[in-house]
Amino acid sequence: MNTRPSLEDVSALLLIATYRSFRRAADELGLSPSTLSHRMRALEKTMGVRLLHRTTRSVSPTQAGQRLIDRMQPVLEEFDMALESVNDERGRPSGALRINASEIAARVLLTSVVPDFLTRYPEMTLDIVTEGRLIDIVEAGFDAGIRLAEAVPQDMIAVPFGGETRFIAVASPHYIDRHDAPETPDALHHHACIRQRMPSGKRYRWEFERYGQQTTVDVPGVLTLDHQGLMAEAAASDLGIAYLFEHVVRGRLARGELVTVLDDWCPLIPGLCLYYSGRRHVPSGLQAFIDMLKEQ
Structure with missing residues (x-):
């Protein structure tokens, strides 16, 4: 036996x-x-x-x-790599691809590479897990992670995609009509601001820069949220000024529900990166996903 x-x-x-x-x-x-x-x-x-x-x-x-x-x-990782090497010989990726991403990054993927990837590689399954905190993707069993470039661990291989981005301060037109737009970051102390609670429990301090001058503001406000989509909704409901990833509010800006303030204090920053461990074999499915990111 x-x-x-x-x-x-x-x-x-x-x-x-x-x-x-x-x-x-x-x-x-x-x-x-x-x-x-x-x-x-x-x-x-x-x-x-x-x-x-x-x-x-x-x-x-x-x-x-x-x-x-x-x-x-290590034995299990070698076993997976051995199976993957055989899969590479088939010439067509198959199997599961697990990616850890912020919710914002996942939304970007769903409107860009994911539909084409699943159409082109029908034998692949894609598992995207969203969470606010940054985790060890190798220890947690993910093939790759996606975060803003500044948050990618230094020991990882990073693949930028989507170009530069920025965080912007926004408010509803009605709020601005009643309170006037702030002209400097310090003026935010005289406004209602919608604050953000980070996964660590700390409140996010708003960061601005203009002509090389950097400033950080711990803004006042009676409303604190932990989800950027809810913050955008609160700002559109005239509850104050929010500081958000531009992709989150692009639709509301186009519809006129929100307007930007302090625009010249919100410079472009390096955008999103897919990252993965260089110490492991790159599965064919992950390589195909990377190639499609580069295409788009």
Whole structure:
């Protein structure tokens, strides 16, 4: 009787340890949490050692479980690379491509490269996960991430796309009619501002620059939100001035729901980048996605 654990079960253990959650790992694997838990108990019985600490609220690897994960993670990566190298020989990408992105970046992708990519490569599946915080894409099992160039980790290979962008201050025409437009960033202290809460819990300080002069303003305001789409909606509802990624408000600006203020204090900055680890084999699906980004 063969009692050697399967790579599939070890991969599932790694996923549980990464997410610290049976439910999230089960969703990723297309299983029920109870089925996955049963498989892990069977794995522990086969190994003859406890691999996971379980409580009603969390799950984490035991010392033995972490030791197994540390030793097996490179093996699993090599296994995936071996399968991918065979896939490369087929001449047509297939399989899954997992990308971690901010919500704004995901919206840009959905209106640009994604439709053409899925049409051109019908054997590919694309899994885009959006979250505000910056994560370790390798540790979390993603093929690539997408963020503004300034947020890309230095040890990653970055592929710029979409050109330069900027953050802009906007308000509704009705608000400006009642309060007049601020002429300098310091004048924001006399306005109602819609502040932004970052994933870390800190409030974002608005950053401006003109003719090489930089200034940062901790703006006042009675409304704080953690979603740029909601901030744009609040500004269009005459609740104050918001400072947002230009792509988020492009439609509202075109329809006249919002107008820009302090325009000459909002310079262009390097835009979005897709980034990935240079220490790993680039899957054919990811390479095809990169090529399409460069095309567009």
